[in-house]
Amino acid sequence: MKYLYILLCAIALSFTANAQTDTLPAYLQVPYIPPFKIQLADSSWYSKANLTAKKAVLILYFSPDCGHCQLETEELITRMKELKNLQVVMITSKSYADMAFFANHYKLRRFPSVKIGSDPQRLITNFYNVKFTPFSALYDKKGKLLKVYEKGIDWKQLVSLIQ
Numbered sequence: 001m002k003y004l005y006i007l008l009c010a011i012a013l014s015f016t017a018n019a020q021t022d023t024l025p026a027y028l029q030v031p032y033i034p035p036f037k038i039q040l041a042d043s044s045w046y047s048k049a050n051l052t053a054k055k056a057v058l059i060l061y062f063s064p065d066c067g068h069c070q071l072e073t074e075e076l077i078t079r080m081k082e083l084k085n086l087q088v089v090m091i092t093s094k095s096y097a098d099m100a101f102f103a104n105h106y107k108l109r110r111f112p113s114v115k116i117g118s119d120p121q122r123l124i125t126n127f128y129n130v131k132f133t134p135f136s137a138l139y140d141k142k143g144k145l146l147k148v149y150e151k152g153i154d155w156k157q158l159v160s161l162i163q
Helices: 002-017 067-078 096-105 123-128 155-162
Strands: 037-040 045-047 056-061 086-092 114-118 135-139 145-149
Touching: 045 114, 056 123, 056 155, 086 096, 096 114, 135 155, 145 155
Parallel strands: 056 086, 086 114
Antiparallel strands: 037 045, 037 114, 056 135, 135 145
């Protein structure tokens, strides 16, 4: 597991240093959930190893000050009953304080299947080559990439993919 983490980090970092535009981003070359480590709003740490096995995962990269991200979060909250079979990992590279304020504002702690945290190393930003927020990647129960949403989630499609 440790070697996989090192390999994925090396791949992600190589893409940030590579000036060629015709190469695939790391998430397409390694279509599995990346080994992330985020600091949650309660100051604890959460990683890929903490995910529930055999359950679909949505990695939602956001910025607390992004209006579209705020709307996406509101939509997520209204659809929580439909998304009961989905683990949601909301990740930002903004400051811990901004992330914690966002989490408290939307009262995300009330949803056990939603984890929100800060990625100070920007592993997720680099792995997905994020250009716009919100950015989301949906993975199936085996951790294999199903769909990427680069400019907002198609919620109808997402619900159909996880059922």
